[in-house]
Amino acid sequence: MSVDLEKILRPVDTPxxxxxxKYMTLANGQEMVVRQAERDEIPDILPHVEPLIHVERDFYNIVAARLYSELLAYYTYRVQDEYVLVAQIDGELAAIVNGRSVNPDVGMSYHTFSLRRGLRVGAHAFATKMEYHIDILKQKEVLIVAESGIGFRRWMIEYNLEKRFHIPHELGGCPSWSLTKELFDKARNTLVVGRRPVPEHLLEKAKAGILPPSDPPKGPEDLLAATRSMLDSTATSLIEMRRKHGGKIK
Amino acid sequence: MREVYVAGIGITSFSRLEYPLVEIAAYPGLMALRDSGLKKVDHLYVANMGGGRINGQTGLASAVVDHMSLTPAGAETIENGPASGASAIKQGYMAIASGMHDVVMVIGAERMREANPLEATDFVATLTHPQAEYIYGVTLPALAGMFTRLYMEKYGVTARHLAMVAVKNHKNAMDNFYAHLHEDITIEGILDSPEASTNNPYVADPLRFYDVCPVSDGGACLILATAEVMKKINKPMIRLAGIGQATDTHCVHERKDPTELLAVREAARQSFKMAGVKPSDVSVAELHDAFTILEIAESEEVGFFKKGEGHLALERGETQIGGKIPINPSGGLKAKGHPVGATGVGQAHEIVLQLRGEAGKRQVKNAKVGFTCNFGGFGNNVVCLTFIKE
Structure with a gap:
C-alpha cells in the first residue's frame, strides 16, 4: 500500500x-513600498537573511535564524496560514515582516526584520503587518513578543500592548502581549501610515525583483583594534579594521 | 603666558559603543598619540559627566591614565555638565600656558547608551535646579521646547527653519565617518509628506524628533603642547588662541528674557577678544545644537548674525559648507552625536581637522579661524574656544 506522506505532512492553508x-515616504524622502511576497519569491529573499545570522548585534543573529526557518517553512509548506510582507525601497529589500493566522479572531506576529536601519523602516513595516491582521484579516487581536529591547520599545511601549502572559507565544513559548483592535485604532492616526494605490512605477519596480540591501546591518566596529595594535607588532587587528572600512580609518 | 598648540587629535565614532567607558576614553587618546608622534604626556584631563551614575565608574582619569600606560602622569576628571569637554580643554590650556606642563592630553568620553532612553533623559535632567525645576518633571527637551516657542513668537522662526537646520547637519554628517547618524533626511520626509508626523513626531512641542540630538557614546582627544614641543613634531601649527567662559542663572525662568543666551554671548566675546579676532573673521564653527533652535540662537549670540536674524541667514544658505560661515560641518550634535562629556572635545577635534585641511569631503575651503561653543545646562555654563591656523 502506498501512502502519499506529503499529503499528511503538509498543512491545509486557509484562504x-x-x-x-501600500507605500509611504520616509524621513529621507524615499518611497517605501510594502507588499505581500508570493511563495515563489522566498528563494529570492533567503540569501539576504542568511548573512545576518552572523551579525551579533541587537539580536539580529537569532531573529535572522528564526526568520530564515519561518520563510523556509512557508516555502516548503511546513507552517499553516503564514504570510510574508516585504518592504522595498527602489527595489531593495528594506524589511521583512511575517506572521500567521491562528484562527479567524487571533493572529500571531512572528518577526519584524529591518535590513535598512533607521528612518522607522521597521516601525512602518510592523504597523503595516498589524493593519493586515486587524483591517484585512478582520482579527480581534494579534499576539506579539519581542526578542530585542528595540522591539520592546517599538511594540510594547509605543502601542501600549496588553499582557496575555497565560498564552505562550509560538516564538520560544514566551509570554504573549496583545495588540487588540481597540489599541490599533488608538494608534491609527499616529503610528500607522501609508497610501494606496501604489503608483504603477513604484509597484513595478518592487515586483521586478527583490534587490539586495545596499547597507545591511553590520556587527559592532572593532574600535579597540588600535589599542590592540599598540601591543601587536604586526598591527594585524588595525590592518583588518582598515580593510573592513575600505581604508577610511586613519 | 606661553602659547598653546594642538599637537595631536583622535576620535571614536559617536554612536553606540559596546566597550567599557575606560576603553572609549583610551582609544582616541592612543589615536592622538599616534597622530602627534609623542609617546608621553605630562598630564591627562578626562572630561566626563555620567561615569559614576550611568557606568558605575568614578575616578575615570585615574583609570584611563593607567589603561593607556601613561603613569606617572597626573590625571584628573573634569565634570562641568555638557560643557565638560571644553572645560577640560581650558584646564589643559592653563596647565601649559602657565608653564606647569609642556604636553597635556585632554580626553572627553561618555557611555550613555548603557542607560535606556528614559534613564538617559532623566540623567541629563539632573542638570536642572533640583527644587525649582527637576521635581516638576522638567527635562532638557522640555526647556528647549519652551525656549523654541518663545523664539518663534518673538523672531518669526518656523518649524521649517528648524527642519532646515536638521537637514543641513544630517547632510554634513553623511561625509563624516564618525557621525552617529547617517540619514540624509529631507524636508519632504520630515515635514511635508503625509507620513511626516509619524516619521518626525513631536517630542516637546514645537520640537520634533529630528530637532533633537541623539543619545550617543563616544570619545575624542586633543593633545596640547608648547611651541617648543611643536618644533619637534611635524604637525600643522593650530593654536588655541582664545577661551571664554561665562555662566547664567541656574533656573531658566529667572532670566529677564529667556530667549537671550547671555552666557553664550559673554563666553564668545571673551574668546574672540583673547584671540584678537572678530566673529566675522571666523571661517568655520561648531555650535552646540543639542536642539536645532540652539544652532540658530547661538549663531546670533556669538555675533555671526544680528539677534533674531539667524534663521534668515540659514534661509540664505550662509551656514552651509560653502556659505559665508559654515556651521557644524561635522554634523553637529544633531547628527554627529552628543556624548555629553565628550562633545566639547569632539567639536574642537572637528575644528582642528578643518584648520589642518584634513576634513575630506566636508572641508571648508581656506579655513584659518575656527570657533566652538560648548553649551552646559540650559545655557548656564558656556565655554567658547577660538583656534587659529598659523
Missing amino acids: LPKFPA
Whole structure:
C-alpha cells in the first residue's frame, strides 16, 4: 500500500485575503513600498537573511535564524496560514515582516526584520503587518513578543500592548502581549501610515525583483583594534579594521 | 603666558559603543598619540559627566591614565555638565600656558547608551535646579521646547527653519565617518509628506524628533603642547588662541528674557577678544545644537548674525559648507552625536581637522579661524574656544 506522506505532512492553508500593497515616504524622502511576497519569491529573499545570522548585534543573529526557518517553512509548506510582507525601497529589500493566522479572531506576529536601519523602516513595516491582521484579516487581536529591547520599545511601549502572559507565544513559548483592535485604532492616526494605490512605477519596480540591501546591518566596529595594535607588532587587528572600512580609518 | 598648540587629535565614532567607558576614553587618546608622534604626556584631563551614575565608574582619569600606560602622569576628571569637554580643554590650556606642563592630553568620553532612553533623559535632567525645576518633571527637551516657542513668537522662526537646520547637519554628517547618524533626511520626509508626523513626531512641542540630538557614546582627544614641543613634531601649527567662559542663572525662568543666551554671548566675546579676532573673521564653527533652535540662537549670540536674524541667514544658505560661515560641518550634535562629556572635545577635534585641511569631503575651503561653543545646562555654563591656523 502506498501512502502519499506529503499529503499528511503538509498543512491545509486557509484562504486568506491578499494584502493590498501600500507605500509611504520616509524621513529621507524615499518611497517605501510594502507588499505581500508570493511563495515563489522566498528563494529570492533567503540569501539576504542568511548573512545576518552572523551579525551579533541587537539580536539580529537569532531573529535572522528564526526568520530564515519561518520563510523556509512557508516555502516548503511546513507552517499553516503564514504570510510574508516585504518592504522595498527602489527595489531593495528594506524589511521583512511575517506572521500567521491562528484562527479567524487571533493572529500571531512572528518577526519584524529591518535590513535598512533607521528612518522607522521597521516601525512602518510592523504597523503595516498589524493593519493586515486587524483591517484585512478582520482579527480581534494579534499576539506579539519581542526578542530585542528595540522591539520592546517599538511594540510594547509605543502601542501600549496588553499582557496575555497565560498564552505562550509560538516564538520560544514566551509570554504573549496583545495588540487588540481597540489599541490599533488608538494608534491609527499616529503610528500607522501609508497610501494606496501604489503608483504603477513604484509597484513595478518592487515586483521586478527583490534587490539586495545596499547597507545591511553590520556587527559592532572593532574600535579597540588600535589599542590592540599598540601591543601587536604586526598591527594585524588595525590592518583588518582598515580593510573592513575600505581604508577610511586613519 | 606661553602659547598653546594642538599637537595631536583622535576620535571614536559617536554612536553606540559596546566597550567599557575606560576603553572609549583610551582609544582616541592612543589615536592622538599616534597622530602627534609623542609617546608621553605630562598630564591627562578626562572630561566626563555620567561615569559614576550611568557606568558605575568614578575616578575615570585615574583609570584611563593607567589603561593607556601613561603613569606617572597626573590625571584628573573634569565634570562641568555638557560643557565638560571644553572645560577640560581650558584646564589643559592653563596647565601649559602657565608653564606647569609642556604636553597635556585632554580626553572627553561618555557611555550613555548603557542607560535606556528614559534613564538617559532623566540623567541629563539632573542638570536642572533640583527644587525649582527637576521635581516638576522638567527635562532638557522640555526647556528647549519652551525656549523654541518663545523664539518663534518673538523672531518669526518656523518649524521649517528648524527642519532646515536638521537637514543641513544630517547632510554634513553623511561625509563624516564618525557621525552617529547617517540619514540624509529631507524636508519632504520630515515635514511635508503625509507620513511626516509619524516619521518626525513631536517630542516637546514645537520640537520634533529630528530637532533633537541623539543619545550617543563616544570619545575624542586633543593633545596640547608648547611651541617648543611643536618644533619637534611635524604637525600643522593650530593654536588655541582664545577661551571664554561665562555662566547664567541656574533656573531658566529667572532670566529677564529667556530667549537671550547671555552666557553664550559673554563666553564668545571673551574668546574672540583673547584671540584678537572678530566673529566675522571666523571661517568655520561648531555650535552646540543639542536642539536645532540652539544652532540658530547661538549663531546670533556669538555675533555671526544680528539677534533674531539667524534663521534668515540659514534661509540664505550662509551656514552651509560653502556659505559665508559654515556651521557644524561635522554634523553637529544633531547628527554627529552628543556624548555629553565628550562633545566639547569632539567639536574642537572637528575644528582642528578643518584648520589642518584634513576634513575630506566636508572641508571648508581656506579655513584659518575656527570657533566652538560648548553649551552646559540650559545655557548656564558656556565655554567658547577660538583656534587659529598659523
